[in-house]
Amino acid sequence: MNAINYEKTAGYHSPAVQRRIRFISTKLIPRVLLVLMSLLFLLPYYFMLTTSIKSVVELRALPPTFFPHSFHIENYVEAVQYIPFFRFTRNSLILAVSCIIGSVISNSLIAYGFSRIQWPFREKVFAVVIATMFIPFPVILVALFDIYAKLRMVNSFFPLIIPSFMGSALYIFMLRQYLLTIPKEISDAGFIDGAAEFQIFWRLTVPLMQPAIAVVAIFTALGSWNDFMGPLIYLQNENLYPLSIGIQFFRTQHEVQYSMLMAASALVVLPVVVIFLLFQRFFVEGITIGALKG
Numbered sequence: 001m002n003a004i005n006y007e008k009t010a011g012y013h014s015p016a017v018q019r020r021i022r023f024i025s026t027k028l029i030p031r032v033l034l035v036l037m038s039l040l041f042l043l044p045y046y047f048m049l050t051t052s053i054k055s056v057v058e059l060r061a062l063p064p065t066f067f068p069h070s071f072h073i074e075n076y077v078e079a080v081q082y083i084p085f086f087r088f089t090r091n092s093l094i095l096a097v098s099c100i101i102g103s104v105i106s107n108s109l110i111a112y113g114f115s116r117i118q119w120p121f122r123e124k125v126f127a128v129v130i131a132t133m134f135i136p137f138p139v140i141l142v143a144l145f146d147i148y149a150k151l152r153m154v155n156s157f158f159p160l161i162i163p164s165f166m167g168s169a170l171y172i173f174m175l176r177q178y179l180l181t182i183p184k185e186i187s188d189a190g191f192i193d194g195a196a197e198f199q200i201f202w203r204l205t206v207p208l209m210q211p212a213i214a215v216v217a218i219f220t221a222l223g224s225w226n227d228f229m230g231p232l233i234y235l236q237n238e239n240l241y242p243l244s245i246g247i248q249f250f251r252t253q254h255e256v257q258y259s260m261l262m263a264a265s266a267l268v269v270l271p272v273v274v275i276f277l278l279f280q281r282f283f284v285e286g287i288t289i290g291a292l293k294g
Contacts, residue, residue, distance in 0.1 A: 045269070052076065052263035059258055072259070076267065079260040085267065087239065088246035095160055095242055096224040102164035103171060103220040104213055110167045111175030112201050116187055126176070133169040137229075145233060159234040160227070164220065171216045178212040179205070214282050222272060243268045 051059065052075055054068045079085065113119075114126050148159045182205070190200040206213070231245045241249060247264050276283060 048262050048265055048269075052259055052266050054259055056257060056259065075257075075259045075263040078257075079263040079267070082260060083247065083250050083264055085243075085264060088241055088243045091157075091240060091246075092225055092242040092244070095157060095227075096221050098157070098161040099164040099224040100217050100220050102161060103168065104217055106165050106167040107171040107175055107216055108206065108209060108213060109201070110172050111179055112205060114172065115176045115179035116184070116201075116205070117197070129167075129169050130173055133173075141233070148234065154234055155236045155240070156234075157240065160224075160230050164224075171219070175209065175212050175216065178209060182208050211282065214279070218275065218279050218282055221275065225272065 050066075050068050053071045053073060054065070054075075055070060055072050058065060058069060114122060114129075144159070145154070148154050153159050153162075186204055186208070187200050190204050195203070225242075226244060227242075228244045228248075231240075231242050235241060235245070238246075238249065247261065247268065251261055
């Protein structure tokens with residue numbers, strides 16, 4: 001009897017109670033916190049969607065309504081008609097597609113050279129390339145603008161597209177790490193069969209790199225679609241504005257109703273959400289792809 005009382009006073013719990021405590025501390029509480037954080041993160045998007053379907057009278061109501069009293073879907077039609085939405089969308093698509101093509105071609109070729117071809121000082125040069133990731137963009141902003149100004153490329157899409165054909169340190173690192181997981185014997189077999197280096201790259205390596213290339217393409221598309229600083233710096237013609245800066249321009253230069261502005265913003269976010277839902281497996285793979293092999 002004394003031993004039982006001692007175990008109770010010492011904090012002893014039965015196996016069932018221990019399992020319950022472990023479940024609450026390791027599974028229930030973390031999930032509840034994650035759900036609450038997700039709801040907090042989604043709150044601005046909820047207000048964007050609800051505002052886009054509210055009437056002008058309801059927008060001016062105080063206190064603001066959490067859920068619209070009536071749905072005004074016509075705000076989306078008016079936003080597309082009032083703002084040159086399709087022109088902005090066309091410009092965004094041109095930039096996104098061009099950047100995807102340039103990023104896939106350049107980064108895959110550079111990563112192949114760093115992982116499959118032996119040449120002097122290869123690892124040192126790769127270290128220098130990786131080190132460029134730590135250089136803040138504002139440091140080279142003025143120099144880049146001066147270069148494009150002297151080449152008379154300012155106020156065109158070229159300053160926004162050309163960098164994608166020069167490679168990105170992050171994407172080069174990701175693709176190189178992925179290539180290191182592919183056995184080199186595949187390339188050696190191609191050499192034995194008499195294939196040239198580019199043939200091995202195009203016919204043997206690229207098909208095996210498709211998951212990693214898809215990750216680069218998706219990240220490039222999202223980066224180009226959401227880019228705001230680049231178009232703001234290099235584009236001065238309203239007809240060249242993409243969606244990211246076009247909507248902001250009309251908000252500051254024209255009297256646009258807040259509901260129409262939120263409707264246009266929802267249409268801008270929609271392609272990003274669709275891409276994520278369709279290719280979420282590649283997003284997860286993109287987070288872990290660099291850790292496959294060091």
